[in-house]
Amino acid sequence: MSEDLLRALPRARRYARALVGSQEAGDALVREALLALRRAPPEQGGEQGGTAALLALYRAVSARVPESPPLPGGGLTPLERQVLLLTSLEGLNPEAAAAVLGRDAGEVAAIAAAARERLREGAQAEVLIVEDEPIIAMDLGQLVAACGHRVAGIAATQSEAVALARSLNPTLILADINLGKGGDGKAAVAEILREMSVPVIFVTAYPERLLTGEALEPAFVVTKPFDPMTLAIATYQAVTGGLRLG
Structure with missing residues (x-):
């Protein structure tokens, strides 16, 4: 596999996982795309290097999604x-x-x-926000409301996130990875998912750390900083479960 394709893998995984709604199905889609590119390498267009590899992977993933009404x-x-x-x-x-x-x-x-x-026509969610910075948490709450959802609660620490999830039974979790002195957002989510099934969107400045394909990882990753539309489509995909390819 070329170095350009290797560098493109995290973003291709993010796209595929968000598209189909799970790590397993998304990573399987990327593997199929890579096999297709090995069998029939794309013709070189106007793009160069890493951009060409990334667009080729996006194209190969998208080609496996059937058109539907x-x-x-x-x-x-x-x-x-x-x-x-x-x-x-x-x-x-x-x-x-x-x-x-x-x-x-x-x-x-x-x-x-x-x-x-x-x-906004998608199903509305009861959202648990896991974020240790009060101003960021408030901004996220406003964005969540603008997407048509309701903020069920806000947790600033790992232990608070677990406790609120148990008491509130949210239908969507929006979690930062780094909670400062309050612990680890990824660990909090892992504990929550052992007790309930709920879609999770991780918000992080370092998405490549969550997109290796080597361990249990999130289906939905939003990179900081992001705009409201990015969060809107991520929440829509999470709440509706992504595409089902068969």
């Missing part, structure tokens, strides 16, 4: 989910996202705009 109840289509994840979570411009999806850039921009308007 809108979901019952007005949910986002697979194409709309891919466009939002590529342009928001992964930060691609419409031209790059269009190249990944084999679409026209204007079409991709229009799909993204329409899908953003319908994000």
Whole structure:
């Protein structure tokens, strides 16, 4: 495997996991994409080096998502989910996202705009925020509310997060990794998940540390700093469970 592909793997894993809603299914999708690229290496386009490898991986992952009609109840289509994840979570411009999806850039921009308007139609969640910085926690709460969800509670420490999860039974957890003197957000989530099944979005400045594919890791990772739309699509995917490919 080329060094460029190796460097692209964490971001490809983040995209695939968020797309299908789990570490296991997302990493399996990336493995299939890598095998496909080995059998048929992509033609060199206008991109160079690491960018070309990353877009090739995104393209190979996306090619394994079947086109489907809108979901019952007005949910986002697979194409709309891919466009939002590529342009928001992964930060691609419409031209790059269009190249990944084999679409026209204007079409991709229009799909993204329409899908953003319908994000609030997803199921609403009761969100437990795990964040030790009060101002950041308050900002996250406002963003969560703007996405159409309700803040069930805010925990500043590892022990408080576990206790609140037990008492509140949240339907979504939004957790920072580093809780300072209050402990470890990842450890808190691991303890919570031993007692209940709930989707988790991790917020971190170092996403590559959570995207190695070598251990139990989150399906949803948002990189600090992020904009409201990034959180909106991540929460939508988490609450709706991502795509089911078969």
